[in-house]
Amino acid sequence: MELRGVFTIFWALCLSCLIILVAWKKTNKGGKLPPGPTPIPFLGNLLQVRIHGTFQSLMKLHKKYGSVFTVYLGPRPVVVLCGFETLKEALVDQGDDFSGRGEIASIERNFQGYGVAMANGERWKILRRFSLTILRDFGMGKRSVEERIQEEAGFLVEELRKTKGAPVELTFILSRSVSNVISSIVFGNRFDYEDKEFQHLLWMINQSFIEMSNPWAQAYDMYSGIMQYFPGRHNYLYNLIEDLKDFVAHRVKINEASFDPQNPRDFIDYFLIKMHQEKNNPHTEFNLKNLVLTTLNLFFAGTETVSSTLRYGILLLTKYPEVQAKVYEEINHVIGPHRIPGANDRPKMPYTDAVIHETQRMTNIVPMGVPHIVTRDTHFRGYFLPKGTDVYPLLGSVLQEPKYFRYPDTFYPQHFLDEQGRFKKNEAFVPFSYGKRLCLGESLARMELFIYFTSIIQNFSLHSLVPPDDVDISPQVSGFGNIPPTYQLRVVAR
Template identity: 40%
Template sequence: MNNLSFSQSMWTISELFFLFVGSLLIINYLRVLWNSRSLPPGPFPLPFVGNLWRLKFQLHPATLTQLSKLYGKIYTVWLGDSPLVVLNGWRAVKDGIVSHSEELSGRPVASYLKDLLGGGGILMSNGHVWKQQRRFGLMTLRNLGLGKRGLESRIQDEAQYIVESFRAYKGAPFDPFNIITATVANVIAAVVFGHRFSIDDATYQELIKSNHGLLEGGASPWAKMYDILPWLMKHVPGPHQTAFTKIKFLRQFTKKEIRTHKENGLLEEPQDVIDYYLDQIEKRKTEVDSTFDEKNLISMVIDLFLAGTETTTTTLQWALLYMVAYPHIQQNIHEELDAVLDGSKVVCYEDRKRLPYTNAVIHEVQRFANIAAVGIPRTCVKEVKVYAFSLKKDTMVLANLDSVLFDPQCWKTPDQFNPNNFLDEKGDFLINEAFLPFSGGARVCLGEQLARYELFIFFTTLMRSYQFHLPEGVTEANTKYIYNLTLQPHPYQVCAIPR
């Protein structure tokens, strides 16, 4: 009899537990529905997952654009129980991240990327930390020669390295990915570490591989599950855990470089980001509000190396792919280069003013390839009115850059690869304010100017040196993309024929 009563008592406790948990879920769901009243319209959220099921657990640009056709230029999707306000089209994005730049300058305080990158440095930091670190980053890039001949000469040297590396294939088919990646990475390596690496260096190869590996899990369903269940996903195996392994290697590598710099002592004339940063740590060590420490230094180095390698590398990959996909455009570039640069030894960034067609092609590659299609969500640092909606402090906002770069109200032929999108009737280069491949506002890409230098000098030097075509037997280039944190081309091969 006593055993029976005990059993009945345990069953009652179990029932009460599930009733308690169920009540919490119901209350949380009702809270979601209540909060949605003050937000822009959007698809009806499901319990627990919100709209993730409808989004296929990804913030895919095509899906976001389709939803805008149903709910308007500004709408809300729910990532679990967290609302995300999505801005679509140039007018909505401009009213958000450009016109209200400072108000929308925050980053989500809890997310996969936040945990992965550590929340320090520039990319995922907030408030005073972000402002101080970003200001230092901009100042240091200028001091190291961004916009001056010093850094431009280094880019020109690396461009020649690509030319010579391509020449070794003697016109045979090859995949340009590794060469482009290693060369572009060497530019940013010189900026942050103070030296370049040999492409055959095993540690350097692992560094690049780890850097690239961070992107593969960032846009996966696993990452979105991490966003809504971080306490669980930290312990669940999956592709997202691979990225944490990669970041560990990058941190260890960076710590080793910092240790080497410390052993060499502070220099009267700093040579790289680490030198300048260690100098700042020493100068500001007595300041109470200083954010300069080794943790933020590591985060800044990884931020710069990640962004400075992947975006430029991926854009150059697309550029060569488009040249073999559109040979008539490649021919037009060759004609312009032969007419304007005849006799010039090296390509300079200043040459873009004399090469409007080539400059237009580079911009069209960035627009059409659209590699940072949706970017990283921001948060409102205070209440703000965007596109007729009042958004509360800490609301997450995502600018769908894909919808801007393909906005039919802003481009002559938005769905076609066409350099004339950046040329006027006279053939002169024409900038378009809807050109936002680097995003915009307070969180615009820190390395935008460096990327512009690299893209122009690398691409123009290659086009001046080679004619590119598809391997024999391949009749069509695959211009569809692979969706990661950036939109990447499928692996391909080209033949580089010296001109």
């Protein structure tokens, strides 16, 4: 067994050297990859790109090599894109060329190219078109999505009242409420906050997001060819996602047992209708694998990203009580103390809107973006990117770009306000990504963030347990995602 391991490592070293050699040769045949630090066999640029701070390392290289450069993550070359103009040129102006989903090896074992988030080619186009249609049309003739959010915000307010101003940690209080919005869409019902299975699901989602940002996962993405044969923490993420898949598959079976195509109840039912319509098509993408994994994509993203942003936003409001006071003043003026906030209030509340946008900019939940690949041989800014080249569009480089944000490292809501205090759009605001791979749930997330923020501040004042100047907003983990720190605060009824 030990001898086999030695041979595995030996051949992996040889293969990585060969890959690097081939990649170097490609730069001299009809084009070239962008410049970057010189890699060394097997390690690639591991000396320059730390797995404990990948985004920060890439931003340092950005200063040296410009807005387009190549790094080797292990034996794999990756083209890195930085800055708004660069991302716009690639993801919008040449959107078809850059529309492929890059492989994330740490979760590829779970998804294997299925599900809307990880799919490519026609599969991705079909699943995205279908999912967007259902998310946009869902609730027509029934309760609207806005009503669902308002209902859950109301449950959250009641849950926060129970704390009676005692110190509280909000991670799962917030995620239970937020998750119930997407749960009502994909599963057709909300969960009781005390439901043990629901609580375990949320814990697994939270742990999965943390593990995806853990250095172990990033090491696996670099060296999956070797690490897949060895035990270790990198297998923990795989097991978590498999358990989440099992839950979704079980919900699909429940829906199938009581399925009525004339009365679809949720996303799963609409997908089942398409499966029945195309059951005689051997090439259909409406199959069980895509149903389970697309539902999981929506459930996961609809739970973790919004709840993490809310946790960060509440932390920022305890650090900047003067901002919290101005938000409350605007809420009191436009909505009052008793009416439930709604989406139509947003245009009348420029300061609150600016605070929410600045919260998203500062929290920078997925700073490296989700990897892309080029779908065909592509010329970009004088360089040649062969079909299948991995591309990292650094969303964080845009959200911190001084050209578009005067104080990029400071919480400054005025980034989104003009001189008259009116809300000002900023084209470099790209927390939901950009171009053809724009987040499916962007409009839902925007509505949730507004209604949740305003409902919380309308009813409570938020107080940190330490002086505001001592509030630490540094992420708990920073990798694929910026994980909010764990903290306690007091939520005091107004």
